[in-house]
Amino acid sequence: MSTRIAFLKGHGTENDFVIVPDPENAVDLPPAAVAALCDRRAGIGGDGLLHVVRSAAHPEAEGMAAEAEWFMDYRNADGSVAEMCGNGVRVFAHYLHRAGHVAEGDITVATRGGVKPVHIAKDGDVTVGMGKALLPEGEVTVSVGERSWPARNVNMGNPHAVAFVDDLAHAGDLFTPPPFAPASAYPDGVNVEFVVDRGPRHVALRVHERGSGETRSCGTGACAVAVAAARRDGADPTVTGTPATYTVDVPGGRLVITEHADGEIEMTGPAVIVAEGEIDAEWLDGALR
Numbered sequence: 304m305s306t307r308i309a310f311l312k313g314h315g316t317e318n319d320f321v322i323v324p325d326p327e328n329a330v331d332l333p334p335a336a337v338a339a340l341c342d343r344r345a346g347i348g349g350d351g352l353l354h355v356v357r358s359a360a361h362p363e364a365e366g367m368a369a370e371a372e373w374f375m376d377y378r379n380a381d382g383s384v385a386e387m388c389g390n391g392v393r394v395f396a397h398y399l400h401r402a403g404h405v406a407e408g409d410i411t412v413a414t415r416g417g418v419k420p421v422h423i424a425k426d427g428d429v430t431v432g433m434g435k436a437l438l439p440e441g442e443v444t445v446s447v448g449e450r451s452w453p454a455r456n457v458n459m460g461n462p463h464a465v466a467f468v469d470d471l472a473h474a475g476d477l478f479t480p481p482p483f484a485p486a487s488a489y490p491d492g493v494n495v496e497f498v499v500d501r502g503p504r505h506v507a508l509r510v511h512e513r514g515s516g517e518t519r520s521c522g523t524g525a526c527a528v529a530v531a532a533a534r535r536d537g538a539d540p541t542v543t544g545t546p547a548t549y550t551v552d553v554p555g556g557r558l559v560i561t562e563h564a565d566g567e568i569e570m571t572g573p574a575v576i577v578a579e580g581e582i583d584a585e586w587l588d589g590a591l592r
């Protein structure tokens with residue numbers, strides 16, 4: 304009889320994840336296994352994978368164990384590792400609560416981008432302290448077909464290029480990563496957001512994610528967009544002392560982002576678990592051959 308590995312499927316504003324609870328870090332998840340699990344036809348399907356591990360049991364997180372019991376070992380759909388996933392943290396926290404590992408209210412989650420404070424509200428929404436945005440200097444351009452736009456370089460732990468466009472349809476089918484220049488701006492690749500205005504402090508985006516393709520939401524991307532929009536609108540809470548809140552519509556729902564006077568960014572949105580089951584380890588072994 305083959306060993307079975309537990310999994311759940313969840314999403315945050317339709318940024319969807321395969322969740323693999325593995326407190327003692329006993330499940331081997333090389334990139335090919337992650338890609339097989341995230342495959343939408345031959346696997347379970349997801350934009351990424353959330354490997355749920357006790358911080359003390361993971362070499363990349365043991366240094367954070369005193370501050371956060373649980374480590375979000377996040378992977379993109381192609382098996383690559385990313386520094387941070389904003390929607391992933393909300394879904395991760397929701398899973399921890401559903402599994403009885405944490406109570407409602409304030410918790411912390413260890414990520415490759417550091418320890419994140421999280422608030423699990425009674426209404427099911429989850430708020431994540433995303434840290435501060437870095438805004439590297441320098442011109443960046445992104446293009447799709449014949450069109451190109453200047454983009455704002457925003458780092459939310461992971462890299463983003465934010466382009467304000469006239470029409471989200473101008474982003475095209477996003478089947479391939481939008482080219483950017485200069486190459487030196489993003490040596491490890493980039494997540495690209497295309498943004499239009501919807502109203503005062505209200506924008507909408509489409510995103511092409513590094514390692515996942517076009518997704519229906521990106522939490523770090525929504526934060527990058529909120530900061531880029533605020534600077535474009537002449538709002539810098541770290542200068543004025545007045546927090547700036549932006550509503551960011553994504554194809555899969557809505558996120559609310561506040562940048563505070565100290566530069567700390569909070570993101571609020573839903574988190575949903577839709578299914579749980581077992582992965583056949585024999586199938587997974589076969590997918591690796």
Ligand SMILES: N[C@@H](CCC[C@H](N)C(=O)O)C(=O)O
Pocket residue numbers: 318351379384385386387388389390391461462494512513514515518520521522523524
């Ligand atoms: N969907 C995520 C971002 C996931 C990581 C990204 N694809 C990268 O490679 O940086 C989010 O909600 O932030």
